[in-house]
Amino acid sequence: MRHYPANFGERPATRLQQRPSGNAGALFDATDTIISMLPLVTGWMNTVEFNEAKMNQAAQSGFMNAWAAAAYLVGRGVPSRLAHEALVKPSS
Numbered sequence: 001m002r003h004y005p006a007n008f009g010e011r012p013a014t015r016l017q018q019r020p021s022g023n024a025g026a027l028f029d030a031t032d033t034i035i036s037m038l039p040l041v042t043g044w045m046n047t048v049e050f051n052e053a054k055m056n057q058a059a060q061s062g063f064m065n066a067w068a069a070a071a072y073l074v075g076r077g078v079p080s081r082l083a084h085e086a087l088v089k090p091s092s
Contacts, residue, residue, distance in 0.1 A: 066087050073083035 069087055070080065070083045073086065074080050078086070
């Protein structure tokens, strides 16, 4: 006899339906995160406008306000460690 949860409508998850643990679980979580962000990113890409003249001027000045850039990323939910890495790697 099989034992089912108190709400008889749901059966327990089988081994194949359960999320794998360890590195495979992290891969599935990352994939789910990326898939859930696609509508947001595509919507942003369709509406974003860049001020190319201002961008060129900033690029030629040789100065970037890394503190402001990191604060912006952290404010958007990027962990501070990852924001720092993202800003340091391009200049390395």
